[in-house]
Amino acid sequence: GAVVSQHPSRVICKSGTSVKIECRSLDFQATTMFWYRQFPKKSLMLMATSNEGSKATYEQGVEKDKFLINHASLTLSTLTVTSAHPEDSSFYICSAREAGGTNYGYTFGSGTRLTVV
């Protein structure tokens, strides 16, 4: 089946630094990728929708200059958390939908646990 690889799985960084998270579709082309964040005991909240070759669409309340998304190819999307602060500590998960896929074709990465100290 479809596989999405997300890297790194865990990262600890200092306040003020930037962290890049990669999301790759390994065996399919993903025209659309989604970035979520999840706080402890809370639901996944969609941050942005990333479309290959165009600007990402951010959800209300998500700062696009802080969470930079790049979807330069059909198999790779990156999320960069810039000038990270402790309140950015969270579980970040990507998902990808196969090109031409149906509503059922969402595959999730294994997530990145970010801790900002």
Place this chain on the structure above:
Amino acid sequence: RKEVEQDPGPFNVPEGATVAFNCTYSNSASQSFFWYRQDCRKEPKLLMSVYSSGNEDGRFTAQLNRASQYISLLIRDSKLSDSATYLCVVNTVDGNKLVFGAGTILRVKS
């Protein structure tokens, strides 16, 4: 009102028990519905899609009531390995995004 609402639980049940989870959604025009399972510190995984006619997959049965905007998941003969958070998920009307409920925690004990 949240788009997707679930009872957070936790539901603590003994092995072999039958347990049911409920979920309501706010947008009557929603078209696609799912149950996902999420283990602690892991990504969510699709458990099953939910159809108006109801559908069954082994010990799991999902039902949809469009009139009441209500989705259910029934788990029979609970196993220890069923312990997880169960997420009710609805696709947006335009079909472009998934909206997740906050999840219901299930703990199956021996």
